[in-house]
Amino acid sequence: MLQRIQSIYLLFASLVLFGLFLFPLAHNIYVDGKLVNVTVTGVYETVNGQDSHIQVFTGLTIITVIAALIPLIVIFMYKNRKQQIALCYSAILVLIGYSFWMAQTVKKVVGNITLEYRNMGIGLFLTSLSIILIIFAVKSIQRDEKLVKSADRLR
Numbered sequence: 001m002l003q004r005i006q007s008i009y010l011l012f013a014s015l016v017l018f019g020l021f022l023f024p025l026a027h028n029i030y031v032d033g034k035l036v037n038v039t040v041t042g043v044y045e046t047v048n049g050q051d052s053h054i055q056v057f058t059g060l061t062i063i064t065v066i067a068a069l070i071p072l073i074v075i076f077m078y079k080n081r082k083q084q085i086a087l088c089y090s091a092i093l094v095l096i097g098y099s100f101w102m103a104q105t106v107k108k109v110v111g112n113i114t115l116e117y118r119n120m121g122i123g124l125f126l127t128s129l130s131i132i133l134i135i136f137a138v139k140s141i142q143r144d145e146k147l148v149k150s151a152d153r154l155r
Helices: 005-021 058-075 081-110 123-154
Strands: 026-031 034-038 042-047 050-056
Touching (some): 005 058, 026 081, 058 081, 058 123
Antiparallel strands (some): 026 034, 034 042
16 A cells, blocks of 8 residues: 555655755865865856856766665555565665765765865765665565564454
8 A cells, every 4th residue: 555654754765865966965175276066966166156067977866866766666566565675675785885886976076185074965864864764664564564464364
């Protein structure tokens, strides 16, 4: 059923991942004397209050869309709870790898500059929040599976 709590968790996980397009991974960093912001779509240089795209992250952008669509797809597989659980665990593994790739991309752009807490963007933490929401969804799916099995025993 679509109105279960795991659908809400998975929807929020997907929305959080789409939020990566709104929030920067790192912001207000001086690289080679230029003020730059790093997002999943690329590196933006701030000149006179205007952001100009100086580097594009095509692969990271595509993987962000795919990673954000996975929880949405899992919602509609409600008839097969075992497959839902397997896809949720796969999504968690994908997000862990994606987080590592994202961090390495930021590290490559920043270079030898140490990233301070005030320069870290919300985007660096959104994948962790999404993983937590997917774990909550898995627990809810397992609870539903247990309920269905107990109802089958009573029949």
